[in-house]
């Protein structure tokens with residue numbers, strides 16, 4: 496019996512070790528590492544943190560769009576800062592429908608300006624965004640994680656790529672799984688990262704079909720709790736295109752684990768939230784997250800954020816270090 500226990504614990508230890516090693520090997524192969532700027536710009540992370548803390552002292556609601564901005568950057572051409580670019584013809588990612596509610600670009604600009612003063616041409620905009628997303632979660636009492644850096648910035652931003660790569664709130668579970676899988680993220684990452692919906696807002700047009708006309712017969716979504724649907728109908732009239740809705744009512748400025756409880760009670764705001772209950776594996780991850788304590792979610796969230804931060808990165812000599820995050824260098 497003792498020998499069996501020993502074998503099992505050795506096996507678990509080796510699995511954890513191999514997982515850690517392969518994660519380390521992967522980031523190394525990609526050219527990313529924690530503390531990439533330790534020698535070239537030792538104050539880089541501190542400077543970013545200061546910009547985030549100062550801005551969020553005035554407006555806590557900026558945290559949510561900043562987290563979402565990083566996700567939307569990574570899912571389109573990889574985490575290379577394309578979401579930050581402004582094109583003269585306005586056919587940039589920012590102007591794609593899923594990005595129209597993104598806010599907080601000026602925080603990235605402020606942090607970058609301070610970095611350019613301290614160590615010009617060293618710190619990429621894509622790394623600034625990765626650091627900002629983490630620091631903003633810390634301000635909202637959420638998780639912290641070690642951000643890998645060393646990304647370089649891309650040169651292209653394209654409105655139609657944003658439309659085709661970003662998941663829609665109307666997506667069903669199989670398209671969500673496929674979309675995340677195509678970015679190297681698995682079902683657990685999908686569930687854990689959806690937990691980001693513990694903060695911030697959605698808007699009425701993303702749910703009016705669930706409230707008024709789900710199958711074209713004037714019905715509501717059977718997967719939406721009826722009491723919740725009634726209270727949402729009071730806020731969102733059928734033609735409302737502007738009203739904001741807290742995704743985690745009452746605690747939308749605090750990063751906590753309540754998202755999983757809400758979804759399990761059929762009180763997730765979007766069809767894409769409710770859809771997590773439609774697949775055995777995602778459902779069981781969701782219920783596990785719900786039963787576990789906060790520290791498990793926080794740890795898992797950090798792991799999945801680091802994984803997401805590796806999508807399609809440009810490193811080494813690829814891309815460039817933009818001087819201004821809104822435009823490629825001349």
Ligand code: HEM
Pocket residue numbers: 558559560562563566596597598662663664665666671688689691692694695696697698701765767
């Ligand atoms: C699984 C697929 C996902 C879909 C379909 C989705 C969709 C959406 C939509 C439609 C909104 C409302 C935006 C608005 O009206 O202002 C939203 C908000 C938000 N999403 Fe997601 N999302 C997904 C995954 C994620 C992930 C992976 C993260 C981050 C890890 C994230 C973080 C957020 C945050 C923080 C907000 C609030 C933004 C704000 O208050 O401005 N979402 N999401």
